[in-house]
Amino acid sequence: MKYLALLLFGILLVSCKKEASQDNAVTVSIDTAFAEVETPVADNRQTSDLEKLVAEFSRLRDETRLKLSSLKPEEASALFDAYETKNNEIIGRLNILEGKLLEDFHAHFYDRNGDPAKLHDTIQYKKDLLGKAGLEFWHIGEGMGEIRAKNDYYLKMFRDHVTPDYKRFLMLQSADDSDLWSADAGIAITWEQLSQRVINWENFVLKYPESKLYARAAANYHMYRYSYLFGQDNTPTYEHEGNTLYPEIVDEYNRFIKKHPTSPTAKIVKQMLDNSGNIGFKSIREQENAEFQKAYDGFYGEE
Template identity: 35%
Template sequence: MIRKSLAVCMLSVLVFSCKKEASETTVSKTENDSIAKTEVKEDLHKPIDTVYSEKNKTEDYMAALGFYKSKAEKEIAAATPEQNNKIYEDYVQVRSKYIEGLSRLHTDILDKYVNYYDSGTESYKFPENIKKLSVEFKKAGLEFREVGEGMTEISSVPDYYYSLFKNKVTPDYNAYIAQNAVEAEDNYAADAGLIISWEELGNRLIFWEKFINKYPKSPLLKIVKKDYNNYLYDYLYGMDNTPTYESSDGKLYEENRKEFNRIINTYPNSYTAKRAKELLSLFESQMPVDQIREKMNVESNY
């Protein structure tokens, strides 16, 4: 009788165990199916690759730009300022690649853009396709921008990144992004000539010099120093079509002399003022320009 009861008990345990395994298998299968469906759903919403393809259309790029903006906004809200520095760098990189793709896609429009300017009315007369494209670009923080020599580019509006990252990154990044927004408002140069005023260029030099002194350990220091050096080169010598001196007699133009003295008097202890003093002294000694350049030892890194 005991053996019979034991057998029944063991049979019950075996049946329960089989049912439990079957139940767990079903649950596991259901969970895996759910995960698979979710992954497929996410794959369907992934943006196009950043690598350019002739198959991509304008709407593909708009969708990709929108996807990454939303992604950045969510990440920024949950991250620390230090983490947002990295988010900023990554976002600039991926956005730049999509803008490059858009530019390649619309090469024909960019090549003809300046031709739509009507000198009679001093305004542009665009066909409908460009008007519609401009509206779409505006939604994504993009614009058509003439950069000189008959060239037009697609670029982010000046304050695009600052509007997203303002006061959400570390102080050095905040200052960097803010200043870039200001400097992007106007073209720096075109047709081998400076567009902004000499005074504005001098002020930019002072800003970046202060940045370098204030944030000596910033990860941005390498690129800031490069930009500063390029500005300094242009400030001292000018550009092909806007030089600081007369090549025929090697004399400084008066407007540049005044600007150098402004910097020297306003920021006497700055490195920028020091280099301006050196240049003034060398020109006053009537040293040949090629020797002045050699002695100054300031090179551009364009």
């Protein structure tokens, strides 16, 4: 199912955006914005493919910083869109290049006890090389890893230049990406922490319905909300045979309603409590799954 793929990989990995055009929107062509950095790295037998890609990533970063200093907020926001797309292309190539290492990530980066291991010199060199450019190895669960931009990479670069909606989006995304929230088919943070992510993105979509980032934010919102309501395979919120909420979830939902009484999610949570153990529970789950699917398709596009 589509929602399983979204829960596994997370919203930050997506580079293919489907966004509605807006009147008077500022757009920045990728080809135009980064034309001067398309020159390939000079061939050097002493330079590895990884070093070449990291150098390309770094040059793009430096060129972008120079551009930002002279742009208006709307232009800076448009530049972020183009820059992130181009970055995702480079990061995708890095992940392909280091695919073998990333597939067996846990064996290289952790010991038998699950603690960080002393890295082999070659891997340590790669880690340091990526780190200097603002990139990092990141564990994504199931023993696998990825290469990604550090969680606050875009926030640090763009927060003083972009429009308020973009700044808020980057703040939320940076905070979310500081922790692995879902791994190995289960929630990896507390229910209360997950509920705060729900509220954060709910507030964003309510405050910025016209933002170019709306579809992306809505996908985040419904991804977190669906997991908060129904859990994941290894951390469900209810007993499946009887559709009965677990006692600790009942306590959490009551806490949520008390803290966020006017939240649209609180309304759904109350329905969950009222219908725990009866046939109405299934209808709520089906409705929320449909909402999740709609938000997913709104950002990813229908398959």
